[in-house]
Amino acid sequence: EVQLVQSGAEVKKPGESLKISCKGSGYSFTSYWIGWVRQMPGKGLEWMGIIYPGDSDTRYSPSFQGQVTISADKSISTAYLQWSSLKASDTAMYYCARHGLGTDYWGQGTLVTVSS
Amino acid sequence: EIVMTQSPATLSVSPGERATLSCRASQSISSNFAWYQQKPGQAPRLLIYGASTRATGIPARFSGSGSGTEFTLTISTLQSEDFAVYYCQHYSNWPWTFGQGTQVDIK
Numbered sequence: 735e736v737q738l739v740q741s742g743a744e745v746k747k748p749g750e751s752l753k754i755s756c757k758g759s760g761y762s763f764t765s766y767w768i769g770w771v772r773q774m775p776g777k778g779l780e781w782m783g784i785i786y787p788g789d790s791d792t793r794y795s796p797s798f799q800g801q802v803t804i805s806a807d808k809s810i811s812t813a814y815l816q817w818s819s820l821k822a823s824d825t826a827m828y829y830c831a832r833h834g835l836g837t838d839y840w841g842q843g844t845l846v847t848v849s850s
Numbered sequence: 851e852i853v854m855t856q857s858p859a860t861l862s863v864s865p866g867e868r869a870t871l872s873c874r875a876s877q878s879i880s881s882n883f884a885w886y887q888q889k890p891g892q893a894p895r896l897l898i899y900g901a902s903t904r905a906t907g908i909p910a911r912f913s914g915s916g917s918g919t920e921f922t923l924t925i926s927t928l929q930s931e932d933f934a935v936y937y938c939q940h941y942s943n944w945p946w947t948f949g950q951g952t953q954v955d956i957k
Contacts, residue, residue, distance in 0.1 A: 769946075771894075778937065778948060778949075778950050778951045779886075779888075779894065779937055779939075779948045779951075780948065781945055781946045781947065781948070784944070784946075793944045793945070794945075795851075795944075795945040795947075796851065796945065829893055829894070831894075833941065835899045835900070835903070835905070836884035836896045836898070836899030836900070836905065836939075836941070837884065837886070837894075837896060837939070837941075838896050838899070838905060840893040840894055840895070841893065842893060843893055
């Protein structure tokens with residue numbers, strides 16, 4: 735069974751750094767694109783970026799280029815999303831998702847709250 | 851960046867009726883297109899990929915059509931569990947983008 739399990743909710747202050755994770759299981763982690771989707775409170779879905787763990791090819795949406803870093807450790811089948819300096823506007827639910835035939839498997843989401 | 855535009859923003863439908871949702875791409879995306887359903891507090895769920903292929907476990911009352919720039923999701927007979935937000939998305943070239951969503955609610 736394919737599963738994506740994300741790390742737990744985070745509460746941070748503006749300016750702090752953060753790295754959240756997404757562990758894949760039940761499939762060949764290196765053979766599928768895996769990405770991150772942001773959903774701000776009460777809003778729609780936005781692709782942030784994707785990575786191909788097989789060769790670490792990484793792409794960012796223009797809105798998120800330079801704002802976050804996406805990485806993967808194929809030895810432990812885990813993808814990451816990190817911020818070096820959080821802002822209040824980064825408060826959102828973040829989903830990881832695998833792209834196979836469409837974006838077919840999703841993590842449960844990680845709620846990130848940034849507040850002073 | 852390809853812009854995906856969904857219509858209507860909100861669709862009010864009675865249980866048992868048909869619902870038709872539309873999505874337009876700002877340029878041709880062939881059939882590199884998907885529909886998702888999202889219920890409150892849940893992650894999105896893939897309904898349709900390749901514009902018209904139902905994902906595993908998706909009931910036959912959901913059907914997708916279209917190619918190029920115009921796409922449609924039809925829910926033939928709405929069930930209570932189908933009231934949700936529906937998003938379209940292209941994956942033709944990066945960056946992939948979603949539409950803004952269509953809220954299907956009870957009339």
